[in-house]
Amino acid sequence: MPVSSNGGTDSPLRLALYPVSAMNGSFLSGDLYFFDVSNFNDPDTGSFYFWKVEEIIPGRTPTCNRQMITYRDLGVVNVTFTLSGYDQNTQAPVSESSPQTLGTVAATGKLCTLVLGLSLTAQNLQFSVGRAANAGPLSVVKVRLEGEVETTAYA
Amino acid sequence: MPPQINAKGQWVEEYAGPYGGLNVQVPESLLADNESPALSNFLLRNSELRSLPVFTKKFDTPNNGQILGITSFRDVNGIFHTVIWQFNKIFQYNPATPPPPWDDITGSTQVQGPYPVAYRSFANILWYTNVNQFFSSDVLGHVRLTTHPFLAYWDGITAGFIATQTQYDASVTQSAAGIAAASSAAVSGTLAQFYSQIGGPRAGPLAIGAQYLGELNNQLILANVSMRDQATGDVFSMPNLVWWSANGLPLEWDPTHNTSAGFNALLDVSDQITGLATLGVAGYLFRNAGISQFSPSGSAVAPFQFNHMWASEHGIGSVLPWSIAQYGPQAAFVAEDNVYSLTLTNASPIGGGARDAIMRDVAANSGIDPSIQQRIPVGAIIPRFSDGYVYLSYELSIPLPQTSGGLRQRIYNYSFAEKYWEVWDIPKPNLTEPKLITAQPNYV
Numbered sequence: 001m002p003v004s005s006n007g008g009t010d011s012p013l014r015l016a017l018y019p020v021s022a023m024n025g026s027f028l029s030g031d032l033y034f035f036d037v038s039n040f041n042d043p044d045t046g047s048f049y050f051w052k053v054e055e056i057i058p059g060r061t062p063t064c065n066r067q068m069i070t071y072r073d074l075g076v077v078n079v080t081f082t083l084s085g086y087d088q089n090t091q092a093p094v095s096e097s098s099p100q101t102l103g104t105v106a107a108t109g110k111l112c113t114l115v116l117g118l119s120l121t122a123q124n125l126q127f128s129v130g131r132a133a134n135a136g137p138l139s140v141v142k143v144r145l146e147g148e149v150e151t152t153a154y155a
Numbered sequence: 156m157p158p159q160i161n162a163k164g165q166w167v168e169e170y171a172g173p174y175g176g177l178n179v180q181v182p183e184s185l186l187a188d189n190e191s192p193a194l195s196n197f198l199l200r201n202s203e204l205r206s207l208p209v210f211t212k213k214f215d216t217p218n219n220g221q222i223l224g225i226t227s228f229r230d231v232n233g234i235f236h237t238v239i240w241q242f243n244k245i246f247q248y249n250p251a252t253p254p255p256p257w258d259d260i261t262g263s264t265q266v267q268g269p270y271p272v273a274y275r276s277f278a279n280i281l282w283y284t285n286v287n288q289f290f291s292s293d294v295l296g297h298v299r300l301t302t303h304p305f306l307a308y309w310d311g312i313t314a315g316f317i318a319t320q321t322q323y324d325a326s327v328t329q330s331a332a333g334i335a336a337a338s339s340a341a342v343s344g345t346l347a348q349f350y351s352q353i354g355g356p357r358a359g360p361l362a363i364g365a366q367y368l369g370e371l372n373n374q375l376i377l378a379n380v381s382m383r384d385q386a387t388g389d390v391f392s393m394p395n396l397v398w399w400s401a402n403g404l405p406l407e408w409d410p411t412h413n414t415s416a417g418f419n420a421l422l423d424v425s426d427q428i429t430g431l432a433t434l435g436v437a438g439y440l441f442r443n444a445g446i447s448q449f450s451p452s453g454s455a456v457a458p459f460q461f462n463h464m465w466a467s468e469h470g471i472g473s474v475l476p477w478s479i480a481q482y483g484p485q486a487a488f489v490a491e492d493n494v495y496s497l498t499l500t501n502a503s504p505i506g507g508g509a510r511d512a513i514m515r516d517v518a519a520n521s522g523i524d525p526s527i528q529q530r531i532p533v534g535a536i537i538p539r540f541s542d543g544y545v546y547l548s549y550e551l552s553i554p555l556p557q558t559s560g561g562l563r564q565r566i567y568n569y570s571f572a573e574k575y576w577e578v579w580d581i582p583k584p585n586l587t588e589p590k591l592i593t594a595q596p597n598y599v
Contacts, residue, residue, distance in 0.1 A: 019222030
């Protein structure tokens with residue numbers, strides 16, 4: 001009969017564990033954390049993503065007046081979409097924002113599309129999305145920006 | 156792609172995956188469509204921008220204080236043991252133990268900290284060492300010198316870890332890697348030729364420990380070695396020394412007793428060993444400013460041959476000792492100028508457009524008070540978050556100073572599959588200090 005093991009388990013935990021310390025009151029704790037992939041709504045961490053800056057045509061001032069966001073319904077999430085740029089007349093940054101509630105309680109996992117009408121006339125246009133901590137799970141699949149710009153050559 | 160513009164001046168721009176991740180090294184208007192000048196707490200996996208999953212506590216631990224390492228191994232009975240190290244304590248996971256589900260298996264050894272432990276499973280036995288000695292690095296200040304260097308082991312069957320060894324002359328070393336009293340004068344006398352602080356032959360017995368531990372050619376390998384003369388208590392630091400056990404005999408470290416055990420001082424480079432990895436048939440000793448390769452020679456008397464991949468005054472090496480991580484045939488580490496991936500054939504920069512952001516934060520980390528033990532950056536290659544959720548990536552955790560005081564945790568995550576960098580910031584508003592990662596995460 002083989003010598004018995006001292007404790008142990010029949011299988012590994014199959015989990016990535018993170019050794020974490022925090023000052024909890026007056027003592028230093030040592031805990032093991034993990035990323036729970038069944039829930040993409042972290043109550044403590046917000047998220048943001050900035051896309052690249054668009055010149056459209058260098059030297060011209062474009063307008064962006066429609067944004068189409070394709071997202072996956074992971075549940076209800078509150079986010080803020082922002083269109084920002086630079087106004088050469090005032091020589092200052094300008095922006096337009098739109099808070100939106102996406103997704104459903106049913107969290108269907110299906111792809112959905114939101115059409116936004118943020119309108120901004122400025123140079124160096126940039127689109128971004130922000131999600132506050134505990135605002136819900138977000139998954140953006142695709143973003144499409146549409147607008148107008150003067151194309152006539154200078155005399 | 157530039158925006159599509161028709162004859163009426165109507166323009167369209169689309170952004171979709173696969174994503175390119177963070178790029179701070181070109182102006183925002185010159186980025187590729189799939190890159191970002193700023194992002195936080197998104198996963199770019201599978202061509203989606205998905206908010207970070209909940210980072211939450213899985214286990215409390217019985218001992219206050221930071222965790223210095225976590226790993227799992229399989230013993231000879233096929234039983235898995237998940238082990239964590241804390242100050243002066245070692246625990247194994249036991250789901251039957253009332254929370255926190257950990258049993259004390261400390262045994263005869265101590266964990267000193269604050270640096271993470273180095274561990275290795277060999278022959279169904281878990282080996283580990285934990286030495287803390289001065290690091291002459293730009294990015295790590297010094298901590299107290301080790302007073303009891305040791306190598307310890309546990310087979311998953313005995314009551315606890317064992318860090319003593321009865322040698323052939325019946326002398327007992329306070330380390331599983333030790334030199335018998337009868338051999339100590341010869342061994343220490345040889346070492347004294349390279350390290351003048353030893354002074355000459357020592358009475359011994361000698362206890363050996365190291366900052367790093369690896370295995371190659373059925374031989375355990377200690378790198379950046381400390382040695383204690385048990386007769387006097389004197390501890391000698393030999394930061395460029397590599398010491399290996401006899402072939403297939405991990406408790407035999409005495410070259411005068413078994414010629415396949417031995418050591419090599421890398422005297423021709425001025426820096427020190429800052430890490431160790433073994434890839435395939437070769438081992439790699441990371442130094443501050445270089446990497447030295449060693450490989451089995453086929454000779455029992457001189458079992459390894461050493462070659463510096465480069466030995467210049469400045470060069471690609473590991474400046475963050477615990478940034479080194481390995482997964483199969485590749486390793487990753489942080490050098491002075493970039494983050495690198497090391498394979499059997501070469502070292503390739505992988506910092507990409509995130510390099511400057513990473514180096515800026517490494518520099519900010521170096522300004523943290525060295526007495527704060529949780530400030531050490533660590534790297535790990537994580538194959539999966541959990542069973543069924545594959546995300547093979549190199550995670551570099553860097554504690555950063557906050558303007559409001561204290562520290563905050565930032566993680567740079569590199570996807571090996573899609574070659575992009577993400578940024579994760581881990582706050583914890585309901586605690587006076589945020590959560591800080593204190594040792595290399597591990598998939599166990």
